[in-house]
Amino acid sequence: MGSTLAEKVWNAHVVRRGDGGEDLLYIDLHLLHEVNTPQAFDGLRAAGRAVRRPDLTLGTEDHNIPTVAVDKPIQDPVARRQSELMRANCAEFGIPLLRIGDAQQGIVHVIGPELGLTRPGMTVVCCDSHTTTQGAFGALALGIGTSQVEHVLATQTLAMRRPRDMAVTVDGVLRPGVTAKDLVLALIAEIGTAGGQGHIVEYRGTAVDALSMEGRMTLCNMTVEAGSRAGMIAPDATTLEYLAGRPGMPRGAAWEAEAARWRALAGDPDAVFDREVVLDGAAVRPFASWGTNPAQSVPLDGAVPDPDGFATASERAAARRALEYMALAPGTAMRDVPVDAVFVGSCTNGRIEDLRAVAEVLDDRRVAAGVRMMIVPGSAAVRRQAVAEGLAEVFDRAGADFRAGAGCSMCAALNEDRLRPGERVASTNNRNFEGRQGRGSRTHIVSPAVAAATAVSGRLAAPDDL
Numbered sequence: 503m504g505s506t507l508a509e510k511v512w513n514a515h516v517v518r519r520g521d522g523g524e525d526l527l528y529i530d531l532h533l534l535h536e537v538n539t540p541q542a543f544d545g546l547r548a549a550g551r552a553v554r555r556p557d558l559t560l561g562t563e564d565h566n567i568p569t570v571a572v573d574k575p576i577q578d579p580v581a582r583r584q585s586e587l588m589r590a591n592c593a594e595f596g597i598p599l600l601r602i603g604d605a606q607q608g609i610v611h612v613i614g615p616e617l618g619l620t621r622p623g624m625t626v627v628c629c630d631s632h633t634t635t636q637g638a639f640g641a642l643a644l645g646i647g648t649s650q651v652e653h654v655l656a657t658q659t660l661a662m663r664r665p666r667d668m669a670v671t672v673d674g675v676l677r678p679g680v681t682a683k684d685l686v687l688a689l690i691a692e693i694g695t696a697g698g699q700g701h702i703v704e705y706r707g708t709a710v711d712a713l714s715m716e717g718r719m720t721l722c723n724m725t726v727e728a729g730s731r732a733g734m735i736a737p738d739a740t741t742l743e744y745l746a747g748r749p750g751m752p753r754g755a756a757w758e759a760e761a762a763r764w765r766a767l768a769g770d771p772d773a774v775f776d777r778e779v780v781l782d783g784a785a786v787r788p789f790a791s792w793g794t795n796p797a798q799s800v801p802l803d804g805a806v807p808d809p810d811g812f813a814t815a816s817e818r819a820a821a822r823r824a825l826e827y828m829a830l831a832p833g834t835a836m837r838d839v840p841v842d843a844v845f846v847g848s849c850t851n852g853r854i855e856d857l858r859a860v861a862e863v864l865d866d867r868r869v870a871a872g873v874r875m876m877i878v879p880g881s882a883a884v885r886r887q888a889v890a891e892g893l894a895e896v897f898d899r900a901g902a903d904f905r906a907g908a909g910c911s912m913c914a915a916l917n918e919d920r921l922r923p924g925e926r927v928a929s930t931n932n933r934n935f936e937g938r939q940g941r942g943s944r945t946h947i948v949s950p951a952v953a954a955a956t957a958v959s960g961r962l963a964a965p966d967d968l
């Protein structure tokens with residue numbers, strides 16, 4: 503029996519077999535940000551241990567930092583304290599750190615790929631659930647908790663039981679205007695927020711093959727919202743094209759050899775998955791969430807569902823509570839839902855292609871009166887590129903607020919970018935939990951194109967509606 507992509511990467515990293523229990527895996531790349539890491543460093547200090555491979559470890563500031571000015575001292579006391587701790591810890595343990603204002607700084611899951619650090623066949627870990635993003639390269643990329651961070655810092659290994667294998671196969675051609683974001687929302691709406699639990703998902707099929715690397719990252723990013731441990735896509739020509747020429751990539755014959763090795767990582771044709779889900783790519787429509795978890799999503803053509811229509815009592819109760827929190831009435835057409843704000847950014851959709859999609863819609867249009875639109879680049883490099891391509895001017899002319907700094911911003915409202923209680927936002931992020939974007943905030947998760955069209959119309963809308 504052949505091996506899956508995940509199995510191949512896993513087996514190549516086993517330092518010690520756990521005999522049915524936890525294997526000990528070697529970790530190739532360890533990324534850090536300022537949240538969830540201070541306790542790990544405290545643990546190291548208490549045990550008198552050093553960081554085993556600071557050269558395979560990189561930190562960035564992304565969650566708490568402001569996005570208004572990158573060249574001034576951080577004003578918010580909590581954010582300043584988090585950054586100070588991160589800076590002190592990285593300096594003490596010899597770990598390189600990208601700070602606010604640095605040319606390469608950005609959201610951890612955006613910069614790993616951007617800097618060519620994330621490569622096919624690697625094991626990548628980070629103290630953050632959306633590390634799954636980086637599985638788009640055929641890496642095994644896992645979010646880990648604080649005690650695991652300490653373990654990896656000290657040993658460069660991680661103990662873990664191998665998750666089961668799940669295949670998500672999407673054939674067919676996505677319609678114009680339908681993006682990876684819509685695809686993953688459709689998937690989560692279908693399988694639920696626990697649908698991938700205990701599994702590593704491998705995405706495959708012609709619709710996945712046709713996605714850009716950025717689209718693939720969006721897909722793998724939200725894989726964790728279906729409860730999956732990781733998402734992966736086998737490296738192909740698109741992957742190699744993205745990686746070629748990035749910092750640290752080999753050249754000439756060495757590149758050819760590496761590329762051949764990466765391509766051989768693809769799962770064997772006779773590999774067996776524990777579970778398979780099949781979606782028709784051609785049937786996917788632009789999606790938006792209506793509730794307080796990402797599975798509570800419907801096509802934009804649809805309506806807010808009636809809680810009584812759900813199959814189980816717990817689903818009915820969850821839908822009722824969600825509608826109350828979201829202040830939505832069953833049967834309301836999704837396109838009739840007005841918004842106060844639009845947020846474009848996050849590790850799901852804060853990359854250059856996302857900003858291009860937004861600029862295409864905003865070009866020669868204005869953000870609707872009464873709507874605030876904030877666009878936050880996923881990295882400093884994304885911002886520079888957006889300026890170079892003239893996208894920043896389009897945003898300005900449209901009346902959108904294109905932030906100077908890169909970071910998580912209003913995705914999780916861990917800095918000062920947050921909504922006021924009761925405000926409703928169309929957001930390109932990945933989570934819509936109660937209070938996610940500020941206390942009492944109401945989030946509709948959408949694609950960048952839908953976010954931009956919504957900003958112009960003032961109600962949930964797709965570009966074709968304008």
Ligand SMILES: CC(C)[C@H](C(=O)O)[C@@H](O)C(=O)O
Nearest residue numbers: 537538565629630631632914
């Ligand atoms: C703060 C961090 C630990 C958290 C995560 O793990 O995902 C955050 O990035 C999020 O998106 O909620």
Ligand code: SF4
Nearest residue numbers: 632848849910913914
């Ligand atoms: S952008 Fe949002 S989802 Fe991504 S790491 Fe930051 S807070 Fe988490």
